[in-house]
Amino acid sequence: MPELPEVEAARSVLEGALDREVRSVDDNDDWVCRPHRPGEIARVLVGGRLTAAHRRGKSMWCETAGRDGEPGPRLGIHLGMGGRIVVTDSADDEGRAGGDPRPVAGYTGAVPRKPEWNRFVVTFTDGGQLRLFDKRRLGRVRLEPDIDALGPDAEEIGREEFRVRVGRGHSAVKARLLDQSVLAGVGNLLADETLWQAGISPSARADELPAATLDHLHDALDKALRSAIEKGGVHTGEIIGFRHADAHCPRCGAPMVHGTVGGRSTWWCSAEQA
DNA sequence: AACAATGTTCAGTC
DNA sequence: GGACTGAACATTGT
Secondary structure: OOOHHHHHHHHHHHHHHOOOOEEEEEOOOOOOOOOOOOOHHHHHHOOOEEEEEEEEOOEEEEEEEOOOOOEEEEEEEEOOOOOEEEEOOOOOOOOEEEOOOOOOOOOOOOOOOOHHHEEEEEEEOOOOEEEEEOOOOOOEEEEOOOHHHOOOEOOOOOHHHHHHHHOOOOOEHHHHHHOOOOOEOOOHHHHHHHHHHHOOOOOOEHHHOOHHHHHHHHHHHHHHHHHHHHHOOHHHOOOHHHOOOOOEOOOOOOEEEEEEEOOEEEEEEOOOOO
16 A cells, blocks of 8 residues: 555645545445445535645544535545545546555556445546546545544654654564554554665664664665655655565675564565564 | 455453 | 564565
């Protein structure tokens, strides 16, 4: 999915849906829209509009205004494991996509049409739409999402705060990086990329890492994030193509090894990240 | 057919 | 209660 870089691209696409009057809403997928009942989200959006698009980590939300122009509830959107945002300008427009599982820089290409994979659709009075397109159906839309449960955004966290929040606890450092309440935005691929760039074992205990090592990890995350945003997604990371059996570290040639860390499939260099 | 998948959440256990 | 772990969730692709 979408990790922070893809979600930021999706948020940017979402801006194209702002300040347009909502004609109708399809919120009938009661799994994606849980805990709301079908029609509940539609009731608060129809006649009104979305007024701003925000993001923290992998979570997005829109500010809304009702038909009277007064602020309404926030509309939370999460892309889950493979969701993307599509915004169209009119009924016959193909649309721009953001949050593609395999995006490329500047991606605005054609969107696969599989109507049944549109899990949530807002139609505007100009005929255009905002769609959550998600074949795996792990994406989520809800009113008043709890953004405060998330830690600081991975793109904005400073050195000191990173050191304190990540360098705590008995669990593996990779598990800390993946914990969205510690730091918001890092997913499985970005975690592997960052740890490989920093030369740190994913299973090293977080609270045993020296301050200098944590600073180094913070720098590596910062660089990996910026690179992924610039190049168009976390899959552009240097180590991502080497996360498979029989692969060798592109830096030192030692075999890449695999295991489960923090509950997720993990690949690391057997020599540099021992 | 069995298993893994770029994510979150919930039920357990310490 | 907090910290941590593993399974479950829905669906597709290999």
